[in-house]
Amino acid sequence: MIEFQQVTKRYGSDHTALKQVNFHLDRGELAFLTGHSGAGKSTLLKLIMLMERPSAGNVVVGGQVLNNMPRRQVPYIRRHIGVVFQNHQLLFDRTVFDNVALPLEVMGVPARDVGRRVRAALDKVGLLSKEKMNPMQLSGGEQQRVGIARAVVNKPPLLLADEPTGNLDPKLSADIMHLFEQFSQVGVTVLIASHDISLIHDMGRRTLTLEQGRLTGGMNHGL
Ligand code: ADP
Ligand code: ADP
DSSP states (O other): OEEEEEEEEEETTTEEEEEEEEEEEOTTOEEEEEOSTTSSHHHHHHHHTTSSOOSEEEEEETTEEOTTOOGGGHHHHHTTEEEEETTTTOOTTSOHHHHHHHHHHHHTOOHHHHHHHHHHHHHHTTOGGGTTSOGGGSOHHHHHHHHHHHHHTTOOSEEEEESTTTTSOHHHHHHHHHHHHHHHHTTOEEEEEOOOHHHHHHHTOEEEEEETTEEEESSSTTO
């Protein structure tokens, strides 16, 4: 589902954020991405999301080499990738329902299908009863679940999460991780960037470790 082949990313002429990174993730695999601040985690996620292009090497997602993807195709590729952020980036002037419906509206999904799909996504994260609420009325853990519902409403084969439990206590973090596991069990590939060493340890999953732009752990599993 994701393959990095000797991927190097430089910013400007003197700063190398990723150095010859090699790994692949299979369909339905759930893995963590960890490393100190500045190690290159966000850069790696941005390469998958086509927010950055590699300086050398290949990034392959769903069998497509992304390196030379024409700019007009980028929005089409991104539709296949769900993204969950730490601060969940919800719109507080809209209901929970409307937040989750947003990606479908952008894609022009017919209104008659939107309700069914939004409710299916809210059901998966256990928030069906809160669709009419404003996200401001929800707890931190519930807000993050709305962010996850929005990320999966389009049924993407790939789910990326950048510090999704950064603001949550251990119990809520574990609940969120359980949700990600459920998605991977139905074939979604999940990559979670996290600093939370104890949470990662408890999950017992493959962990890609970056140190100053080099992958030092997790790269060979599953080959
Ligand atoms: P992490 O997410 O692990 O904290 P990043 O991928 O954000 O790491 O950053 C890796 C390195 O690349 C850091 O040294 C950072 O300062 C640098 N960097 C990230 N984005 C840019 C950018 N747009 N321009 C220049 N340097 C950048
Ligand atoms: P947490 O401990 O997870 O942060 P909270 O104590 O913030 O949870 O919230 C617990 C419950 O109370 C949640 O179901 C949430 O929807 C509800 N709630 C929290 N704040 C408000 C509010 N300002 N108005 C209405 N309901 C709220």
